[in-house]
Amino acid sequence: MRNILPSQETSSPALAHAAENVRRYRQQQGLSQSELATRAGLSRRMINGLEAGSVNISLSNLDAIALALGVRFVDLVRPAQADNRDIRSVMWRGAGADSQAMLLGAAPAGNMVELWTWSLHPGDRYDAEPDAQGFSEMIVVTAGTLHIVFEHETRQLALGEFAIFSSAQRYAYVNPSELTVRFIRNVIS
Known part of the structure; x- marks a missing residue:
């Protein structure tokens, strides 16, 4: 599947931000990785791999995680304190x-x-x-x-x-x- 974030690169800022943000939002809501996976319709392994920064993930799967967490897609892929008007x-x-x-x-x-x-x-x-x-x-x-x-x-x-x-x-x-x-x-x- 080619609709993935560029984790094949050694330093993907988008994946690093997604890993950090998914973990932060999940923990803020008191969800386990299994609970988040069920809500998003994904495997716990996918959530675990994303949070560890060791998995390619499709943009649509990130959308599903955002929906499950009640946040927007951009909230997952930008630095936590960044302004949405300039993500790049x-x-x-x-x-x-x-x-x-x-x-x-x-x-x-x-x-x-x-x-x-x-x-x-x-x-x-x-x-x-x-x-x-x-x-x-x-x-x-x-x-x-x-x-x-x-x-x-x-x-x-x-x-x-x-x-x-x-x-x-x-x-x-x-x-x-x-x-x-x-x-x-x-x-x-």
Whole structure:
């Protein structure tokens, strides 16, 4: 699965913050790792590995943990005292050297709006897992051509084009071209 935080790097600030924050929120609520795992629909081993900083975790699993703890996704991946308006944390890396997703910041909405920059190396792909009902995404392409693959259609977005869609479905970002594609992504919940 490629929709993971970059724990293969020796020092992933996002994973370190997630480990610290999950443990802190869990302990504040008096939950065991098993109780949190049950609430999030994950294994206790996943929670243990996350808190130990020794496991890759999908962004959607971090969303499930945040929901189970009653906090926002950004509360798990930023330094405890940081401002949501300036997070700037790499949250995903693809196979290509140019492929990454960086969470820039977030602002309140119904729940939260997240602002991301993304880039996909030629031939790279990000397969997303469905978000909860009520989540949406807004994408605008800033370089290259992005393909967004849904179950029954593929949308091709060129420079300056945008898409707005429910992310409560399976979809993928794909770069089939020979140039790096870059885009801005907002996640609204």
